[in-house]
Amino acid sequence: MTDIRISKILEGLRGTVEIPADKSISHRAMMFSSLAKGRSLIKNFSSGADPHSTLDVFSKLGIKHNFIDEKTLEIVSDGALKAPSGELDCGNSGTTMRLMSGILAGQNFDSVLIGDESLSKRPMRRVIEPISLMGGEIQSVDGHAPLKIVGRPLHGIDYVSKIASAQVKSCVLLAGLFADGITSVTEPYISRNHTELMLKYLGADLTVEGKKVSVRGSKLEAKEIDICGDISSAAFFIVAGLIVPESDIILKNVGLNPTRTGILDVVRDMGGNIEILDKREAAGEISGDLRIRYSVLKACEISGEIIPRLIDELPVIAVLATQAQGQTIVKDAGDLRNKESDRIAAIVRELKKIGAQIEETPDGFIINGKTLLEGGAEVETYHDHRLAMSLYVAGLVARKEILIKDFQWVDISFPEFLNLFNILTGR
Numbered sequence: 001m002t003d004i005r006i007s008k009i010l011e012g013l014r015g016t017v018e019i020p021a022d023k024s025i026s027h028r029a030m031m032f033s034s035l036a037k038g039r040s041l042i043k044n045f046s047s048g049a050d051p052h053s054t055l056d057v058f059s060k061l062g063i064k065h066n067f068i069d070e071k072t073l074e075i076v077s078d079g080a081l082k083a084p085s086g087e088l089d090c091g092n093s094g095t096t097m098r099l100m101s102g103i104l105a106g107q108n109f110d111s112v113l114i115g116d117e118s119l120s121k122r123p124m125r126r127v128i129e130p131i132s133l134m135g136g137e138i139q140s141v142d143g144h145a146p147l148k149i150v151g152r153p154l155h156g157i158d159y160v161s162k163i164a165s166a167q168v169k170s171c172v173l174l175a176g177l178f179a180d181g182i183t184s185v186t187e188p189y190i191s192r193n194h195t196e197l198m199l200k201y202l203g204a205d206l207t208v209e210g211k212k213v214s215v216r217g218s219k220l221e222a223k224e225i226d227i228c229g230d231i232s233s234a235a236f237f238i239v240a241g242l243i244v245p246e247s248d249i250i251l252k253n254v255g256l257n258p259t260r261t262g263i264l265d266v267v268r269d270m271g272g273n274i275e276i277l278d279k280r281e282a283a284g285e286i287s288g289d290l291r292i293r294y295s296v297l298k299a300c301e302i303s304g305e306i307i308p309r310l311i312d313e314l315p316v317i318a319v320l321a322t323q324a325q326g327q328t329i330v331k332d333a334g335d336l337r338n339k340e341s342d343r344i345a346a347i348v349r350e351l352k353k354i355g356a357q358i359e360e361t362p363d364g365f366i367i368n369g370k371t372l373l374e375g376g377a378e379v380e381t382y383h384d385h386r387l388a389m390s391l392y393v394a395g396l397v398a399r400k401e402i403l404i405k406d407f408q409w410v411d412i413s414f415p416e417f418l419n420l421f422n423i424l425t426g427r
Helices: 023-035 049-060 094-105 125-133 166-176 194-201 231-243 262-269 304-309 311-322 334-338 343-353 385-395 407-412 417-425
Strands: 004-006 014-018 037-043 064-067 072-078 111-114 137-141 144-150 158-160 182-186 206-209 212-216 224-226 248-255 273-282 285-293 324-330 357-361 364-369 402-404
Touching: 004 385, 014 417, 023 037, 023 049, 023 072, 023 094, 023 166, 023 194, 023 224, 023 231, 049 064, 049 094, 049 407, 094 111, 094 125, 094 137, 094 144, 094 166, 125 137, 125 166, 166 182, 166 194, 166 212, 194 206, 231 248, 231 262, 231 273, 231 285, 231 311, 231 385, 231 417, 262 273, 262 304, 262 311, 304 311, 311 324, 311 334, 311 343, 311 357, 311 364, 311 385, 334 343, 343 357, 343 364, 343 385, 385 402, 385 407, 385 417
Parallel strands: 014 248, 037 224, 158 182
Antiparallel strands: 004 402, 037 072, 064 072, 111 144, 137 144, 182 212, 206 212, 248 285, 273 285, 324 364, 357 364
């Protein structure tokens, strides 16, 4: 286990760093290229542990892959998956388990998806229910992994999801690739749409009408996919640049998909100084460079349809809010309790330890600022990479040093995290 100590930055963050590959897009690039017949080339594949769990799963399903260099992945597939000889280990990755449930449900073989202790506690009924409505069968342990997937013919459905979840939506759409008829998913709000954009790019028969996405059974085309940087990873640097006095930083190659840029909207509402440079598009995804400077911030309310557009960034947004003048209210974010940890309870508990004025609510939290974070405490990460990184950012402005326990969980999504911060801090 790796504990780290973090102390206040006495001079601002300065310099330029490139944000690593988007984890969500990396998962999908690997999955969809494995379903396409031919040779696919994925450039800038994520080094995080989660996408590599997806790689391992597809290797056991007979898909050949080869790293041409550290970040360039070649996939060679005949477009068909083979029955695995053993269990398929998804590690800590909810994206792997939920999306694979859709892909495997319509195959002509059975399979078993397992995960680590954390993943085995996460709710899976949200994908089991729609797959069952399509004629599929997923056996679980009271709605949790391990999941035994009984491969069988599927039929299309018109599914109305109770929650806005890209993982649920993607699971159903991927099952729809192997189903008879049309499969549709309607959400209460639009969740991140990487699946729709990439399926369309690879030739799927897919249409989008407002909050409804529909797909027919389709064969995907092998293509080159260039993956942009992950805005969820950039979020920690965005917040640090805004709250550490005298900071002026540039983040290169950040994904700017409109379904993911809720944090930029919040920053603007708070009066943050952020500028988009060199906007561009590749493989259906928009990206650009961001310049962030220290700002005097004001509180705001974060609720409603923006929540799916920043759900993963809310722990570090809580840190941001401690440095904004006034009362910041976050609500309609109850699904935060179903992540790698109960992120509402965890971020409230740990920020309180270092002096934040933050209170938990059933579906979010309330923060009163601006607060001089005292620090001088040990904080826990709860096996949660985003919580660990959020507490690191808080440590950059805390008066006394903080000790972050089990910081190695950051490697799940962002093994380059400390190195990039060291570039900007000069440490």
